[in-house]
Amino acid sequence: MSRIRADLLLVLAAFIWGTAFIAQKNAGELMGPVTFVGVRFLLSCVALAPLALYERRHSGSPLKKGDLPLAGLIGFCVFAAAALQQVGLATTTATNGGFLTALYVVLVPVFVFAQTGVRPRQVVLVAGLGSIAGAWLLTDNAQLQSWTSGDALILIADIAWAAGISLVPTFLARNNRPYFLAFAQFGVIGVLGTVVGLGGEPFSLEGLIAALPSILYAGLCSGGIAFTLQIVALKYTPAAEAALIMSLESVFAALAGVMLLSERLTGPEMLGGLLILLSAAFVEAGPAAQNIWVSQYWSRLSQVWSRAR
Numbered sequence: 001m002s003r004i005r006a007d008l009l010l011v012l013a014a015f016i017w018g019t020a021f022i023a024q025k026n027a028g029e030l031m032g033p034v035t036f037v038g039v040r041f042l043l044s045c046v047a048l049a050p051l052a053l054y055e056r057r058h059s060g061s062p063l064k065k066g067d068l069p070l071a072g073l074i075g076f077c078v079f080a081a082a083a084l085q086q087v088g089l090a091t092t093t094a095t096n097g098g099f100l101t102a103l104y105v106v107l108v109p110v111f112v113f114a115q116t117g118v119r120p121r122q123v124v125l126v127a128g129l130g131s132i133a134g135a136w137l138l139t140d141n142a143q144l145q146s147w148t149s150g151d152a153l154i155l156i157a158d159i160a161w162a163a164g165i166s167l168v169p170t171f172l173a174r175n176n177r178p179y180f181l182a183f184a185q186f187g188v189i190g191v192l193g194t195v196v197g198l199g200g201e202p203f204s205l206e207g208l209i210a211a212l213p214s215i216l217y218a219g220l221c222s223g224g225i226a227f228t229l230q231i232v233a234l235k236y237t238p239a240a241e242a243a244l245i246m247s248l249e250s251v252f253a254a255l256a257g258v259m260l261l262s263e264r265l266t267g268p269e270m271l272g273g274l275l276i277l278l279s280a281a282f283v284e285a286g287p288a289a290q291n292i293w294v295s296q297y298w299s300r301l302s303q304v305w306s307r308a309r
Helices: 003-028 033-058 067-091 094-101 104-116 122-137 149-174 178-200 205-210 212-233 239-246 249-261 267-308
Strands: none
Touching (some): 003 033, 003 067, 003 212, 003 239, 003 249, 033 067, 094 149, 104 122, 104 149, 104 239, 122 239, 122 267, 149 178, 149 212, 149 239, 178 212, 239 267, 249 267
8 A cells, every 4th residue: 555545544534533523422412431432342343343354364464472462452542542532522621622632643753752762753743733733723712711620531541542553553563464453452442441331330221222323423434444544554654644644633523513513613713724734734745845955955065065166
């Protein structure tokens, strides 16, 4: 797969996650947040089972020692992130939640550096700051509301998101079985979410039935499709740069609010969405632009050197 195709898969994943935000908010009002996370990812696990089985039969890469624990660790990170985010969204404003969730973009390069020792490219750091600035403008008049415990949960969730994203390329470098990783990840999240949710949250069959459309969309599309696309794409797109592309989720969420909930975007909010879009595009154009600048620099330096001689 080419880098461009991988990046397009990440854009599609961001689109699905952005539109799924409405489903998540709706389900959070009908059933326990952690229970919702568990049920939706159990559905994702069932949906991925055929692909994982097909991959097992046709893959020439058997599981190695350490692959299962690493897949389990990734699943635990995503479970912690999804559960904390879902609980946090129930106790904070959408304004704060949208901005604070976007902060994982600047954490991914830190985790990648800690794991591999590879420093992020300067263009990634610049684009990351631009994306955060865009997320700030997408808030209500670029102002956060009063802080709650939910904000702290979402910040902790950012750490878990960043850890999970940065570990995926490590697994794929050991064993190129993305569908198995998705299946295992969904299974871990589904079991943990269901057990923790049913053990500590009220449950009603009526609430489950009422939230069924949201569960289906979040489980099949947001989980089964988007998370799998992310795992496949991370084989070809560096994690830090992938996080910037996935930050388009907030832009698609804002557009979904306009189209589905008749919300209106202010001038600063439109500027914020444009800034996030430009930041993601800058990551793609950055290397080419950097090469042009380097070529021009050496050309001018050669001219100066020739004149000096």
